[in-house]
Amino acid sequence: MYKVFVNDKALFLTNEVQKETNFKIFLLESIDIKKLIIKLFQNKIENAFLYHPDEKLIMKTLKAKIPVVKAGGGLVYNEEGNVLFIYRNGKWDLPKGGTEKNETMEETAMREVEEETGVSGLSVVKKLQKTYHVFKRNGRYKLKQTYWYEMKSTFKGIPKGQEDEGIEKVEWIHPNDIPKLLENSYENIKLLFKK
Incomplete structure (x- = not known):
C-alpha cells in the first residue's frame, strides 16, 4: 500500500x-484524479482509498494520470546527533528539491x-523510504515523488537558509525536541520519523 498526501489528507x-x-x-x-484531488484540497473528502487489483501496477497507474516530479532530500545528522530542519511556508520541513539532468x-x-541550508561535509548513510505528495504549480496538479536519504555531516558552521527558496530558518534539532516540532510539519515528513 502507498500513501499519497494531498495537504494533510491521505490517499491510500x-x-x-x-x-x-x-x-x-x-x-x-x-477515477478522475484531478476532481478527487480538488475535493481533498477543498476538504469535501477527508481520506480516500484508490483501489487497483494488481499491486505491481498501482503506482504506475496513478503516474499515468498525473504528471510526476522527482525530488531528492536528506534526513541529516550532525556529529552531535541533531537533525537538520528547515522552516518554510509556516511549517518545519526537511531539505529537498528537484533533480537536474544527468x-x-x-x-x-x-x-x-x-543549496537549501549551506550545510556541507555530507555523506549518505543509507537510503530511506520514498514519500509522495500532490502539489499545485502553474494551475496544474503534480505528484512529487521524493527519494530520501539518511546523511551525516561534519559541518561546523552556522547553517543559512536559501532565501530565494523561501527558507526562513535552518536549525539543528535535538532528537528529544523532534516530536513537538513535527506537530507543525507535513505528513510525509512525519513518516520518516515513524519507527
Missing part, C-alpha cells in the same frame, strides 16, 4: 478492499541539502 493506494471503513473507495483505473537521486539529495 491499495489492492485490498477492507470492510467497515469510513473512507471513500474509488477505482484507480476509472544527476543521480543521491547527488540530487546532497546538492539540495547544501
Whole structure:
C-alpha cells in the first residue's frame, strides 16, 4: 500500500478492499484524479482509498494520470546527533528539491541539502523510504515523488537558509525536541520519523 498526501489528507493506494471503513473507495483505473484531488484540497473528502487489483501496477497507474516530479532530500545528522530542519511556508520541513539532468537521486539529495541550508561535509548513510505528495504549480496538479536519504555531516558552521527558496530558518534539532516540532510539519515528513 502507498500513501499519497494531498495537504494533510491521505490517499491510500491499495489492492485490498477492507470492510467497515469510513473512507471513500474509488477505482484507480476509472477515477478522475484531478476532481478527487480538488475535493481533498477543498476538504469535501477527508481520506480516500484508490483501489487497483494488481499491486505491481498501482503506482504506475496513478503516474499515468498525473504528471510526476522527482525530488531528492536528506534526513541529516550532525556529529552531535541533531537533525537538520528547515522552516518554510509556516511549517518545519526537511531539505529537498528537484533533480537536474544527468544527476543521480543521491547527488540530487546532497546538492539540495547544501543549496537549501549551506550545510556541507555530507555523506549518505543509507537510503530511506520514498514519500509522495500532490502539489499545485502553474494551475496544474503534480505528484512529487521524493527519494530520501539518511546523511551525516561534519559541518561546523552556522547553517543559512536559501532565501530565494523561501527558507526562513535552518536549525539543528535535538532528537528529544523532534516530536513537538513535527506537530507543525507535513505528513510525509512525519513518516520518516515513524519507527
